[in-house]
Amino acid sequence: MAASGEFKNKSELRVFESTDELATDLAEYISQLSENSVKETGCFTIALSGGSLISFMGKLCEAPYSKTVDWTKWYVFWADERAVAKNHVDSNYKLTKDAFLSKVSILNSHVFSINDHVTVEDAAGEYEFAIRQLVKIRTVGVSERNDCPRFDLILLGIGPDGHVASLFPHHPALELKEEWVTYITDSPKPPPERITFTLPVINSASNVAIVATGEEKAMAANLAIAGSNENSDFSALPARMVQPTDGKLVWFLDSAAASALEVSNGGSQNAM
Numbered sequence: 001m002a003a004s005g006e007f008k009n010k011s012e013l014r015v016f017e018s019t020d021e022l023a024t025d026l027a028e029y030i031s032q033l034s035e036n037s038v039k040e041t042g043c044f045t046i047a048l049s050g051g052s053l054i055s056f057m058g059k060l061c062e063a064p065y066s067k068t069v070d071w072t073k074w075y076v077f078w079a080d081e082r083a084v085a086k087n088h089v090d091s092n093y094k095l096t097k098d099a100f101l102s103k104v105s106i107l108n109s110h111v112f113s114i115n116d117h118v119t120v121e122d123a124a125g126e127y128e129f130a131i132r133q134l135v136k137i138r139t140v141g142v143s144e145r146n147d148c149p150r151f152d153l154i155l156l157g158i159g160p161d162g163h164v165a166s167l168f169p170h171h172p173a174l175e176l177k178e179e180w181v182t183y184i185t186d187s188p189k190p191p192p193e194r195i196t197f198t199l200p201v202i203n204s205a206s207n208v209a210i211v212a213t214g215e216e217k218a219m220a221a222n223l224a225i226a227g228s229n230e231n232s233d234f235s236a237l238p239a240r241m242v243q244p245t246d247g248k249l250v251w252f253l254d255s256a257a258a259s260a261l262e263v264s265n266g267g268s269q270n271a272m
């Protein structure tokens, strides 16, 4: 690890010289969270995003994790999903299945993908209903603060514009307080129709990890992590609004994505 830093708001920054190093540390981080959660609650609930993030899950499919992780206790969700057929090249389900799910022994009945035969609005409503049922039977934990589902880990990517999941700058979806899952039909990043977790759900997670690699993410990562409070328009950068209430946020950056940050080695920094 090239550098790391703890911030006042309990978030942590990990910077890596290479994406291979990042993927190795990410696998260890996820494996550890899985082990702790299975010990505590008997299961591990993880929500994934799309994009390059999934390519960094490959190490989890290799030794030692392929053998040490108790995959039968995993429950997999999507923090956002495109409203396309599950076998479509744009589907996050397809992306995750090809790169990860097809290589580990997670039970099919523990994988919760969206209904791709209905409208995006209905898909969002059905997805939220399914999660509400799983909270009722305590498969998914619940936040004591606001009855939101409390996922053990939500894995997010970040766009050059600072979007996370399918929550884009200045979008009304950022304001939602009651809904757990919503839908958009105007995504600036194609395809246009998507479902997405809302911020209350993301910020109710026990752990959130944001993974960013490449120069094109450097500005958004810097603004989100070290942006000055003068720029109080948080809605301009959804990634800055990821502040888990009773959870921990860890940033995984390669050196290119961290290139706009001045992070002293191991030093602490004022974050957002």
Ligand SMILES: O=C(O)[C@H](O)[C@@H](O)[C@H](O)[C@H](O)COP(=O)(O)O
Residues within 6 Å of the ligand: 049, 050, 051, 052, 053, 080, 081, 082, 092, 156, 157, 158, 159, 163, 164, 165, 166, 189
């Ligand atoms: O479905 C999506 O498009 C994603 O969930 C989205 O939030 C993605 O994670 C970021 O856009 C980063 O994508 P890249 O890492 O591929 O740039």
